[in-house]
Amino acid sequence: MDSVAHGSGHVDHHEEHHEERTSLGVSNLKLAFWVFLASDCFFFGSLIGTYMSYRGKSLVGPYPQDVFSVEVTSISTFLLLMSSLTMVLAVRAAKIHQQSKSESLPLTVMGWMWATAAMGAIFVGFQVYEFNHFYHEGLTLQGNLFGSTFYTLTGFHGTHVAIGVLWLLIESCIWIPMKWIRGDFADRVDVTGLYWHFVDIVWIVIFTLVYLLEFVR
Amino acid sequence: MSRFRALFASVCASLWLSGCSLWPAEDNPFTTVESSSDFSDAILGVYSLITWITCVVGVLVAILMVYVLIKFRDDGSPGNPEQVHGNTAMELGWTLIPVVLVIFMVVPTIRTIFEIADAAPDDAIEIRVVGKRWWWEFEYIEEGIITANEIHVPAGRPVNLLIESDSVIHSFWVPRLGGKRDAVPGRINRMWWTITDEVAAGETILYRGECAEYCGESHALMKFDVIAHDDAGYAEWLELMKAPPVVADAAVREAGEEAFAAGGCIGCHALTNIDGAVARIGPNLTRLGNRRMIASGTMENTTEHLASWIENQEEWKPGTSYNKLGDPRFDGMLIPVELSEQQVDALATYLSALQ
Amino acid sequence: MSAVSTQVETHSHAEDQSTAQWLWSILTTVDHKTIGRLYLLSGLLFFVVGGVEALAIRLQLSVPNADFISAQRYNELFTMHATTMIFLSVMPMAAGFTNFFLPLQIGARDVVFPRLNAYSYWLWLAGALFINSSFLVGAFPDGGWFGYANMSGTQYSPGPAMDFWNIGLMILGLSSMTAGFNFITTVLNLRAPGMSLFRMPVLTWMFTVVQFLVVMSFPMLTVAQILLLFDRNYGTNFYIPAKGGDPLLWQHLFWLFGHPEVYILILPSMGIVSEVLPTFSRKPLFGAPFVIFSGILIGFLGFGVWSHHMFTTGLGPVADSAFSLTTMLIAIPTAVKIFNWIATMWGGKLRFTAAMYHAVGFIALFTIGGLSGVMHASPPVDLQHQDSYFVVAHFHYVLFGGSVIGLFCGMYFYWPKMFGRMLSERLGKIGFWFFFVGMNLTFFPMHFLGVQGMPRRIFRYEEGLGWETSNAIASVGAVIIAIGTAIHLYAMLSSFLRPQDAPSDPWDGATLDWAIASPPHHYNFAVIPEVHSDRPFWDEKHENGPVVSQEKLAGPGEHHVPMPPPSYWPLVAAFFTAGVFIAFMFGKGADGFDLEAFKVQVAIQSVFALGMLLSILAWIREDATHR
């Protein structure tokens, strides 16, 4: 429910040539999105705070060492990292296409976005597999504190990634080819990129605090 | 208790409206400004200091405002007043004054925090306080006595309270003996005080307490008493509680014990003079006759009240009957069997006779 | 809501629309002014609802051992009184002023994302109606506005009551956050040329700080409520002590949101007073940058003080000292603000209009409330004050004496600009005195009740505790406040019966919003003025500075300036978003996780989520085609 409706009804004028004047010279959409990321910082901050506060306080039941199969998780971490790379290349391609002012279909941009979406989808797939595997190992949402906090934190992150994949697919398959976005098309792809990178850095924090910290003496 | 603290407390207490408080304990049993323990002495010290500072500042600001409102009314003369935008010196001034006042308040505050929080002396009487849904269970850990809604303590000796809850969050508060501590389920909060009032031989002083944290329907009816004795009185109370009372009148005893078993009271209540009555789900009824109030401060302890309480708990304390929520986990009071009139009276007279 | 019927036209060339056309124009409005009026009037409506709940509470507490109202009904009343007053009355009224005046004061034609602005209002309305719909099901929330854990869990609040409260507040939280993104971007990006940040009016500064607080504090509430929702629906054990969970986690997360929330409630009123005082003292706000900086400082220190609500839960001396220090630090910027207000009046030519009455009343009452607050910033004192009526007195002085009287000051000051009609000064002053006297009669005795040890949220008290007289006086005072509210409402409703004849600058104001028509044309500024100081309109009128008033810049009457067309997608998207949240009500297992209930919930939720997705796509598509 964190996907914010990105209405883009600028206050703008019918005359094409008269551009919208902004006081800071930055795009409204991008500025609003950074504010959303600031808010999401506190959202994940609270979830990570809950997980870290309850770490080691489970009375009973499977502990992290008992269930973590980190080979799977490290592969999905690599995937998410590389998807961040493809996303940056997509944003770069969008800027080039924007400057070249060509009317043709920005295939390179769509290509990179599909790659990102694909890797994101695989990451979510790994996440679902991991949840299933842990469930059969006895780690349930209701069983103990570790189960509750772990599934809530990684579950909400997984939902954010899923929303990101959906956003990438809709953008690359509907908005861009059907020209729903006109003019500042690089701006839209840039904002999608910001969301994806934010979700990636949150995973960097989660991967370290939840998984790696368990195996470090 | 460090000597310095006592000195500091007395100095500030004397500031407190020259000793005679506006709300004396006689007609304000829950007053927070009359101290009867070292804990509340310390609090009263900081309390009166900060109250004085805030009142003086409040009066000064009020005077300043009234002056400005009267002096600078619009006298109808044309033109605008001098367009003053600001004055950094004054800004600095009224930033530093509050800083000084804050320092003046913070230093004694932090000193008192650490004094209140230091560990209780070893010879303190340890009492486990368990907040339940709408009554208090007190357990004298060394003595092995379990009672409800009344704490008996000797004046002059430190009392260490281990406050916890087995239902929702309550808050243990005896205003005259010091601040409140929340009874949080899953955690033990400590508080200790020594009653400083002198208790004449054979006499007792009553300090009333209440639950301060919202805990459901009968949150308002969860009061308890702290009764201070002199050392002899306290020792005598201990024996009383340990030895099961003898009910002289045999008829009352038989009828009472029969009703106690028939009504299923044995399932929840413990009673020293009935063997097998050891359950701790309901309050411990040992020597119920001696208690001042019943149903945790809801009504005076008379046989009629006891009978009507057994008859209909919901009317006295809303929310206490099981079937209200139909949920066995509810800590309410339920008599599983319809008791006849005589059985209720027999129970009431029997329990009142446990003196 | 009938008050809205005669007045609100989205376009100033208001021909006689049929009621259906007018209603459709409301439902599809994207004009920040219409949304501002909707927020204000909805806030007023719920202020009356909250007031009635308060009267019922005071009735039950007027005499000892009263049984006008049962314990369960009383617990529901005080929960809904607090939730209604905070989330459904004071915040929307402040949002109404923010929506209406933030764009005007920075010289913008509208907010950056007009449809997102409409979406926020409709989502807010959905949340408000959803919480109150619990009344129809007979399950009014009874866990307190704070909903402390392990009492708000299924074991001790088994019914759907706390689910209504929990999910309703999540909807309200999301609506406030979306509005926050919108306003922060508007303030930063759509300022008039020449208006640097420090040339913005103080009211807009306070609105901006509030929006930052909203955006950064509501996530903590949302997370706390998600964890409570999982505990209640799916049997997780975040707050269940039996399995290692700690009820204090809820208190930490709730008050991490809670304290910034109370600054969200007070800063708009501080901004309004900082505009009203200079106008009626005929001189600039004394030390405006200091007032702005202290507002920012109050806002962000607000994130570091949350545990002063938890001094009695035994956090340990170190935590208590730290939070006591940060709490007392907030007293300093507050004092700076109060002294600056008084210094503004010093040397001025004070004109006592109804708005000025309320502004001076605000300073007096807020000072008392602030000082009584400093008293229990110190943990030893707070051990006696916490959960007693002293705290009730404190926060009613700052919330009623501060926020509410500040908002009513804003109504008497800005009504001509918002609705184009003057409010009767006579009724305003009478209403103020009823508020002032009633408020002091009600809440000052509560200080004494607190010192006499009366705990909060008790539905009944016995005689002989010394609490009788103060409670009786308080109940009488509450009736006087009710009369004052009635007088104010009468003044406002009767203003709609009079023609729209308010001048565009009734109080000789100093900021851009007074430089345009009352009520402003739908495009606000035909020509966006150049700003050279923090009081552009005052400089034009009194210091023959550069011209900013629209009459002179663009000539009188209507101009054709294209504005974004109305759109119904915000309403549709808000409906589906609310549906996604409300579907959680159906996923509740009787005792922990129940797969069938979860399947029903997911089915309903995916339908609404799909609807939300499609409406967002249509929303974006609409933008592309309407270009």
Next chain:
Amino acid sequence: MSAQAHDEHEEHIHHWGIYVGIGVFLAIVTGIELGPLFDWYNIPVIVLLAMSAVKFFIVVAFFMHLWDDAPIFTRMFAPPMVGATLMVAALMLLFDGYNPTNQEDSFAVQERYWTNYSSECTSWLRSSRTNRWYCASPAIDMARMVRIGGGGPEWGNISINVDAASDPEKLAGLTEFGGKVYSARCAQCHQADGLGGGAYPALAGAGEFYGTPVNHARIVVHGLNNVPINVLGVDYAGVMPAQNDLTDVELAAVLTYVRHSWGNEDGMVLPADVAQARTDGPWTP
């Protein structure tokens, strides 16, 4: 998009090689971090956190372009990031029981829960990774858990070793211990004399109703929820609260006590029967 904003970004398109280089660097750092997972080497916690922080800032600075983008974005993102980090640290401090008395208190309180908790685990799982046993049956009766004082095993434990004892010893031991459990948990409704009354069925002489030991155990372990039954000619449809928080031995003892009191002579119920009853699920007529 505003015109002048566009020119500003015009020349800032980096060569794709930079991004790929950064991507590779991040991958390498992540690879190093995985060392302790496979027990190749250990990394001190501080170093691990530092490595993650470096990855974090690189992604924020270069992939999210905060390094060369408008400063307002950095000013918008940095304070909340610092705020969120401080909040996590504050919550960890407040919850780790910095206050020493909290620490040993919470162990004391949880130790009480643990003893109640461990005795109820009906099925255990062993982790294939650490060979540690852990409880896999999450169904814990909350009511019993939460009662700190009450409901404790104040009836002590059984005097005999049920499996080893001979039949007569077993019967005597079970009935003696069962009596104590009965008076504490069952007398409240079925009365001490087993005659019940009102909404509660009599147990004396109800042998043919509760039938085989496993059936009898199923009725008591899972309870009855408004199931219409007929005991000694009287119809009941009330609620028999589930007693699943009692252990197998306690239930076997109380059931044997019932089957050998007030004139009943209906054989013994053994812990194995109770265990079987737990898995068979609730009894239906």
